[in-house]
Amino acid sequence: MSDVFAIKSDFIVTENSIVSGFLVIEEGKIKQICDDWQGKFVDYGDKKVLPGFVDLHIHGFCRGSFAFKGTVGSLRRMSEDLVNAGVTSYLPTTTTMPYDFLLDSMESIGRYISIQTPSMGAEVLGTHLEGPFISPERIGLQRSDCLLEPSVEKFDRLNEASGRNVRMVTLAPELEGALELISHMTSQGITASAGHSSATFDEICKAKEVGLNHFTHSYSGMREFHHRELGVVGSLMYHQDMYADVAKQTGMTISDQAFDILYRLKGDERMVVMSDCMGYVDFPEGYTFDHYLRKERFSIVDNLLHIEGESGNRVLKADDFEEVNRLEMDHLASARRILSRLDKNFLSLSKLMSFNPAIQAGVADRKGSLEKGKDADIIVVDDELNLQTVYRNGQVVPLN
Numbered sequence: 001m002s003d004v005f006a007i008k009s010d011f012i013v014t015e016n017s018i019v020s021g022f023l024v025i026e027e028g029k030i031k032q033i034c035d036d037w038q039g040k041f042v043d044y045g046d047k048k049v050l051p052g053f054v055d056l057h058i059h060g061f062c063r064g065s066f067a068f069k070g071t072v073g074s075l076r077r078m079s080e081d082l083v084n085a086g087v088t089s090y091l092p093t094t095t096t097m098p099y100d101f102l103l104d105s106m107e108s109i110g111r112y113i114s115i116q117t118p119s120m121g122a123e124v125l126g127t128h129l130e131g132p133f134i135s136p137e138r139i140g141l142q143r144s145d146c147l148l149e150p151s152v153e154k155f156d157r158l159n160e161a162s163g164r165n166v167r168m169v170t171l172a173p174e175l176e177g178a179l180e181l182i183s184h185m186t187s188q189g190i191t192a193s194a195g196h197s198s199a200t201f202d203e204i205c206k207a208k209e210v211g212l213n214h215f216t217h218s219y220s221g222m223r224e225f226h227h228r229e230l231g232v233v234g235s236l237m238y239h240q241d242m243y244a245d246v247a248k249q250t251g252m253t254i255s256d257q258a259f260d261i262l263y264r265l266k267g268d269e270r271m272v273v274m275s276d277c278m279g280y281v282d283f284p285e286g287y288t289f290d291h292y293l294r295k296e297r298f299s300i301v302d303n304l305l306h307i308e309g310e311s312g313n314r315v316l317k318a319d320d321f322e323e324v325n326r327l328e329m330d331h332l333a334s335a336r337r338i339l340s341r342l343d344k345n346f347l348s349l350s351k352l353m354s355f356n357p358a359i360q361a362g363v364a365d366r367k368g369s370l371e372k373g374k375d376a377d378i379i380v381v382d383d384e385l386n387l388q389t390v391y392r393n394g395q396v397v398p399l400n
Helices: 072-085 099-115 152-161 178-186 201-209 231-238 256-270 321-325 331-341 346-360
Strands: 004-013 018-026 029-034 041-043 048-051 053-058 087-092 127-130 166-171 191-194 243-246 271-273 288-291 296-301 304-309 312-317 378-381 387-392
Touching (some): 004 378, 053 331, 072 387, 191 231, 256 331, 256 346, 271 346
Parallel strands (some): 127 166, 166 191
Antiparallel strands (some): 296 304, 378 387
């Protein structure tokens, strides 16, 4: 295609409306959205044109697991595979691991960002640190032997190793040193999020005063609501100006009704959907991971993924994309479930899965919505959210 072309559709989802017309792309950016265009265009008819999804919280996906490998190769595989789920940009997310491993992982982030191109798939926007500054009381699937107290010095070493590409940090704001760290991070435009936390309502309020403005995987891994002590869950409900995210909507982590309650409280403006995927097949050789929610054990033996569970045992190869892809609900499948909860409102869906996460990743000036001047990160889907085409910076990305 030439440097300037357009996408024609009867259903283009912009930030605040759905329009019919031409979305013009020049040099990877959205030049304009107009009613008439005399140049070259691709006609998608009644297919729906949406901003690409932005995933704030993803440890791994399909053939890659950044959290458990921490390599440039794992990032490359994630980026290649994520576009198949409609994700055009993301924050590879750590888990609580040995500090030296995290430093190496941060160096991989910096290296990958310096070499990535649109043809490589979804764009790495930076990284999200989930841990190691979390509560031992709310450890979840994290490693208890690698927890650290919040420390500006330790955080700065990680951030510098990444090339100053940390965009978000999940931490327990009640821990000693957390308030100083939150203030330090937010002064640099980094999103501070409460998660894996036993904080009281008052402790959340104090953290909010110094910059906390997000909650990680709402309801899960946090102090529960009580009518005399609101805890973290009550805090995210009470503070309507703070963002809250939920993981992919399998119905396993939270119920549909819990999703509805959060959406009624946060609405289109303060709710985020992320995936929290793992990328099991890329776990290190010899590693074993017990998933208490799925009631399954994942192990890597001789470069094969062994899965043991109540429904039986199976073995998968890393290069079996279709089988590996079915291990976890992806962003498109989650979007289908969410769309049914939103009465088929594509504007709301795009706020939850594209625009709001772009805000929290600090990239809303160039990502998250189809507006003039922003990156042409676009997905084209049918009525059932089956993916037709993905554009990253105006380039068509090959799909598996």
